Every structure is written in C-alpha cells, then in structure tokens.
Amino acid sequence: MTSKYERANASDGQSRIPDIVIGRLPIYLRSLKILLSQGQTVTNSQELGDRLGISSAQIRKDLSHFGEFGKQGTGYDVAYLCKQLEKILQVDCIWPVVLVGAGNLGHALASYAGFENRGFRIVGVFDNQPDKIGTHVGSLQVEPLTQLPAHVARHHCRIAILAVPTKAAQNVANLLVEIGIKSILCYAPITLNLPEGIRVEYIDPVIHFQHMTYYLEKDCLKT
Amino acid sequence: MTSKYERANASDGQSRIPDIVIGRLPIYLRSLKILLSQGQTVTNSQELGDRLGISSAQIRKDLSHFGEFGKQGTGYDVAYLCKQLEKILQVDCIWPVVLVGAGNLGHALASYAGFENRGFRIVGVFDNQPDKIGTHVGSLQVEPLTQLPAHVARHHCRIAILAVPTKAAQNVANLLVEIGIKSILCYAPITLNLPEGIRVEYIDPVIHFQHMTYYLEKDCLKT
DNA sequence: ATACATTTGTGCTAAAATACACAATGGAAT
DNA sequence: ATTCCATTGTGTATTTTAGCACAAATGTAT
Ligand SMILES: NC(=O)c1ccc[n+]([C@@H]2O[C@H](COP(=O)([O-])OP(=O)(O)OC[C@H]3O[C@@H](n4cnc5c(N)ncnc54)[C@H](O)[C@@H]3O)[C@@H](O)[C@H]2O)c1
Ligand SMILES: NC(=O)c1ccc[n+]([C@@H]2O[C@H](COP(=O)([O-])OP(=O)(O)OC[C@H]3O[C@@H](n4cnc5c(N)ncnc54)[C@H](O)[C@@H]3O)[C@@H](O)[C@H]2O)c1
Numbered sequence: 001m002t003s004k005y006e007r008a009n010a011s012d013g014q015s016r017i018p019d020i021v022i023g024r025l026p027i028y029l030r031s032l033k034i035l036l037s038q039g040q041t042v043t044n045s046q047e048l049g050d051r052l053g054i055s056s057a058q059i060r061k062d063l064s065h066f067g068e069f070g071k072q073g074t075g076y077d078v079a080y081l082c083k084q085l086e087k088i089l090q091v092d093c094i095w096p097v098v099l100v101g102a103g104n105l106g107h108a109l110a111s112y113a114g115f116e117n118r119g120f121r122i123v124g125v126f127d128n129q130p131d132k133i134g135t136h137v138g139s140l141q142v143e144p145l146t147q148l149p150a151h152v153a154r155h156h157c158r159i160a161i162l163a164v165p166t167k168a169a170q171n172v173a174n175l176l177v178e179i180g181i182k183s184i185l186c187y188a189p190i191t192l193n194l195p196e197g198i199r200v201e202y203i204d205p206v207i208h209f210q211h212m213t214y215y216l217e218k219d220c221l222k223t
Numbered sequence: 224m225t226s227k228y229e230r231a232n233a234s235d236g237q238s239r240i241p242d243i244v245i246g247r248l249p250i251y252l253r254s255l256k257i258l259l260s261q262g263q264t265v266t267n268s269q270e271l272g273d274r275l276g277i278s279s280a281q282i283r284k285d286l287s288h289f290g291e292f293g294k295q296g297t298g299y300d301v302a303y304l305c306k307q308l309e310k311i312l313q314v315d316c317i318w319p320v321v322l323v324g325a326g327n328l329g330h331a332l333a334s335y336a337g338f339e340n341r342g343f344r345i346v347g348v349f350d351n352q353p354d355k356i357g358t359h360v361g362s363l364q365v366e367p368l369t370q371l372p373a374h375v376a377r378h379h380c381r382i383a384i385l386a387v388p389t390k391a392a393q394n395v396a397n398l399l400v401e402i403g404i405k406s407i408l409c410y411a412p413i414t415l416n417l418p419e420g421i422r423v424e425y426i427d428p429v430i431h432f433q434h435m436t437y438y439l440e441k442d443c444l445k446t
Numbered sequence: 447a448t449a450c451a452t453t454t455g456t457g458c459t460a461a462a463a464t465a466c467a468c469a470a471t472g473g474a475a476t
Numbered sequence: 477a478t479t480c481c482a483t484t485g486t487g488t489a490t491t492t493t494a495g496c497a498c499a500a501a502t503g504t505a506t
Contacts, residue, residue, distance in 0.1 A: 044482085044483065044484085045483080045484075046483080056483090060483090060484065060485060060486085061485080061486080063484095063485090064484090064486070068484080068485070069484095070483075070484050071483080071484075072482080072483050072485080073481075073482050073483050073484075074482080074483070074484085075482090075484080076484095
C-alpha cells in the first residue's frame with residue numbers, strides 16, 4: 001500500500017531515511033513548539049528526550065539524518081530547530097484537507113481549531129445523507145458527495161479524512177483515490193485495501209484500549 | 224510448542240513478549256471479527272496478512288508466542304482465534320472507562336456505539352465547566368470533576384480518556400493517576416509526564432498528517 | 447494405501463533499530 | 477591563554493525485529 005522509503009536524504013541521493021525516524025519528527029516538533037510558546041530559546045537532546053521518554057542519543061541520531069542543527073556545548077536553538085523540522089516535514093505551509101463524513105466525529109474535527117497552526121486546514125466537508133447537506137459544521141457547510149471531485153481538484157487536495165461508517169469506508173476510500181487523494185487518515189475501524197503509493201494512517205481508539213488491557217490486572221465486568 | 228503464555232510485565236524479565244507483538248494483536252482481532260461477521264469460518268496467515276499488509280510469517284510468529292491456534296494444511300478457525308485473542312488481550316469482558324472533557328470530541332466519543340462490542344464501556348463523563356454539567360452526552364449525563372474520584376472507585380475504573388484542552392491535560396492526568404487510573408488515552412496534543420507504571424497512549428491526527436506530508440509532493444498553500 | 451497439496455510452527459539468518467561511548471567543538475570562567 | 481564543562485554528531489556494538497525456508501502435520505484425491 002505504501003512503500004516505506006520514498007524520499008531521499010538531501011545530502012545523499014542513494015540513502016533513504018527510515019520511516020520510523022520520520023514518524024518521530026512530528027513528536028519532536030510538537031514538543032519544541034510548546035517550549036517555544038513558553039519562551040524557552042534553547043534546549044538540548046537530553047531535555048527533549050526527558051520530556052518525550054526517548055533517549056538523547058536517539059534524538060541526536062534522528063536529527064543527524066537531515067543536517068547539523070545543534071551547537072556543541074549549548075544544544076539547539078528552539079525556534080531554528082522548529083523551522084528546520086517544519087521544512088523537512090513540509091509543514092511550513094498550509095495543506096488543504098477534505099473531510100468525508102459529517103457525523104459526530106466529523107463535527108468535532110471540522111470545528112477543531114488546532115489544525116491551522118500546525119500546517120492543515122479543512123477546506124470542505126462532505127456527506128451523502130440529504131439531511132446533513134447544508135448544515136453547518138465549524139465554519140463550513142456540508143456539501144453533497146457529488147461535489148467532492150470538483151472540490152478536491154479546485155483546492156489541489158492530496159489529503160483526506162475518512163469519518164464515515166465502517167461499511168462505507170472502503171468504497172469512499174476508492175473514490176478518494178480515483179479523484180487524486182494521496183494520503184488518507186481513516187477513523188473507521190477497518191484496514192483499507194488501496195493501491196501502492198496511497199498512504200493510509202489509522203486512528204482507532206479501541207486498538208489502543210486493547211493494547212492497554214493486555215498489561216492491566218484483570219478486574220473488569222463479566223459479560 | 225509452548226502452549227502457555229505469560230503476561231509481559233516490566234518485572235517479567237525472562238519470558239516477556241515484545242510490546243510490538245502485543246500491538247499487532249488488536250489489528251488481527253479486528254480483522255478476524257470482520258471475517259466472522261461475514262460468515263467466514265476458516266482463514267490462514269496468508270489471507271490475513273494480505274488483508275493487513277503484513278507478512279504471513281509475521282502473523283504466525285506473533286501468534287506462536289501464545290500457543291498453537293492453527294491446523295496445518297487448513298489454517299485458523301476464525302471464531303476460535305478471535306476468542307483466543309480476546310482472552311490474551313483480556314477483552315473477553317467489558318472494561319469500564321471514564322471520559323474527562325465533555326467538549327466536541329468528548330461528545331463524539333461518548334455517543335460512539337462501537338466500544339461495547341470490542342470490550343469497553345464509557346461509564347462516566349466529567350467536566351469542570353458549570354455550563355456543561357448536567358447536559359446529556361450519549362446516554363450519560365456530564366458530572367462535575369469533583370465526582371470523578373468516587374466514580375472511579377465505585378466502578379473500579381482503570382482506564383480513562385483525556386479529552387480536555389492541552390493546557391489542562393497534565394493536571395487532569397495527575398489527578399487521574401492519584402485516584403487509581405492505570406491507563407490513559409490522551410487526545411490532547413502533548414506528551415504527558417507521569418510516573419512509571421502508568422501507560423499512556425496518544426491520539427493526535429496532526430502527528431499523522433505531518434508524517435504523511437513528508438512523503439507528498441509539495442503543492443500546498445503558501446503562508 | 448499412497449501420493450499430493452496446503453499450511454502451520456519454528457530454528458536460523460538477515461536487517462533494522464537502538465544504545466554506547468567518545469573525539470570534537472564551543473562557550474564560560476579564571 | 478588556558479582550563480573546564482557541557483553537548484553535539486557519529487562510528488561501532490548490541491539488541492530487537494522481520495524474513496526465510498523447511499520439517500511436520502493434516503486433509504484430499506486417486
Ligand atoms: N464518534 C467517535 O468518537 C468515533 C470513535 C472511534 C471511531 N469512530 C469511527 O469514525 C467513523 C465516524 O463515526 P461517527 O461517530 O461520526 O459516525 P456517524 O454515524 O455519526 O457519522 C457518519 C457520517 O457518515 C455519513 N456517511 C455514511 N455513508 C456515507 C457515504 N457513503 N459517503 C459519505 N458520507 C457517508 C453519514 O451520513 C454520517 O453523517 C465511523 O467509522 C466510526 O466507527 C468514531
Ligand atoms: N475536536 C477534535 O476533533 C480534536 C482533534 C484533535 C485533538 N483534539 C484535542 O482533544 C482535546 C479536546 O478537544 P475538543 O475539541 O473536544 O475541545 P473542547 O474545548 O470542545 O472541549 C474541552 C472540554 O474540556 C473541558 N475542560 C477544560 N478544562 C477542564 C478541566 N480542568 N477538567 C475537566 N474538564 C475540563 C471544557 O469545559 C470542555 O468541555 C483537546 O486537547 C484538543 O486539542 C480535538
């Protein structure tokens with residue numbers, strides 16, 4: 001579905017940076033931006049690691065894939081490292097995102113104010129139920145699914161949020177791919193089957209719960 | 224060969240099963256339950272792997288940590304493997320969960336019907352804003368935060384969902400730990416600092432988006 | 447009964463990820 | 477100017493994770 005290594009290291013055309021490293025960068029960025037908002041100007045791999053529960057060596061090695069951002073003896077300039085990470089992740093801009101499914105979850109997402117200052121904006125909300133269409137969610141109005149292709153084309157959307165019922169998810173995902181979406185954040189509790197080159201990430205709280213319960217002392221309600 | 228399995232706690236130095244293996248079991252279970260609901264009685268590691276984008280060997284090896292569940296030449300009985308995975312993950316029961324934060328996201332979660340048949344039930348919703356208290360979310364009524372400790376004790380809750388604003392998240396998390404919560408699913412975009420032994424899992428859609436954009440052709444709005 | 451087709455469970459190998467440890471560097475103090 | 481200290485960036489070692497490949501088991505067809 002998604003090849004793990006797609007982008008070359010800037011300094012070496014051959015080498016690829018492990019996806020697991022890329023996956024940690026947004027965590028670093030999130031923490032750095034909190035430091036920045038608190039007025040801290042300098043940090044170091046130890047401090048950042050302590051905050052995140054990651055070893056300092058891990059952080060240094062991850063960053064070293066992309067360049068030298070720190071100063072020996074001092075650490076990292078918070079604002080500078082933020083900027084660099086935003087550039088690496090390509091979030092030094094605002095990506096337009098379409099949201100499909102204007103149900104309970106869709107409403108929460110559409111009215112969420114925390115996307116914009118981290119690089120994303122929901123530019124359209126779509127549903128196939130007549131009674132949903134025209135209703136307001138956040139600052140947007142729900143549009144019919146038939147408008148989705150034109151909307152994606154007009155806004156050059158490459159990212160979609162899938163917040164439809166499980167039974168509709170695969171079909172809607174197929175449609176999204178057909179009209180040019182490259183990355184899907186899927187909230188439906190199902191693994192989608194999509195062509196190579198389409199990246200799908202999943203959010204399913206129950207997966208997290210079931211992971212947690214493995215480690216808990218059993219003390220739950222009998223069924 | 225080892226038909227017994229042990230809980231992989233931190234103290235369990237000898238025979239602990241890698242956390243990454245535990246993390247895949249809920250994915251297997253989710254897929255198996257879909258097969259089951261479609262009436263399929265038998266599957267095999269190849270089919271399951273194809274559906275999930277995981278190698279068949281990986282699946283067999285993961286399962287082999289816990290026992291022998293398959294039949295050579297045939298594969299796995301879907302219902303039986305489901306039952307076994309539910310037992311291993313300790314979701315052959317219903318875990319009571321408390322939800323803190325009755326905002327947009329809290330509403331979506333509280334009214335979500337998909338928890339119960341996968342082992343979880345939200346038994347209380349809490350908020351500290353007077354205007355939220357008493358309002359209905361799903362089938363529950365929002366209670367004041369002051370009621371939380373008694374509620375957790377009464378229901379023997381060990382799991383909490385944290386859906387409060389970022390700036391309140393750490394404080395509320397500290398409270399949750401004090402009153403006996405062992406596992407937290409945190410929706411606030413922040414890494415919590417909590418004592419050893421408390422498990423926290425995070426859901427932050429922006430982390431997923433920023434991971435995706437690394438691999439996308441840059442074609443987003445300039446800021 | 448025998449041959450054949452499948453698929454598991456697993457010992458071993460390969461690859462990936464993480465941790466260690468330290469030379470090199472920059473800044474502060476004396 | 478020199479010493480001292482903190483911290484980076486990275487070569488190497490260790491640990492963890494994934495993949496390979498096949499004997500053993502099971503069912504089916506002849
Ligand atoms: N609500 C939650 O907190 C929550 C939690 C976990 C997972 N989920 C998952 O997220 C998804 C959405 O959940 P929800 O609670 O918002 O459900 P919902 O039923 O409230 O909303 C689903 C929306 O999708 C629309 N829809 C249905 N078929 C469609 C189609 N073919 N094309 C476009 N729109 C379509 C419906 O009209 C509805 O508005 C579900 O898959 C659910 O399992 C939700
Ligand atoms: N809405 C989304 O789709 C979405 C998406 C991503 C992340 N999040 C995150 O999830 C969290 C909740 O988001 P939301 O959109 O529901 O926000 P919200 O503002 O709608 O709701 C937050 C709720 O928490 C309550 N609250 C505040 N302080 C509290 C405290 N100390 N104790 C108890 N309750 C308290 C508020 O009264 C409010 O009801 C936030 O951290 C947000 O960043 C939300």
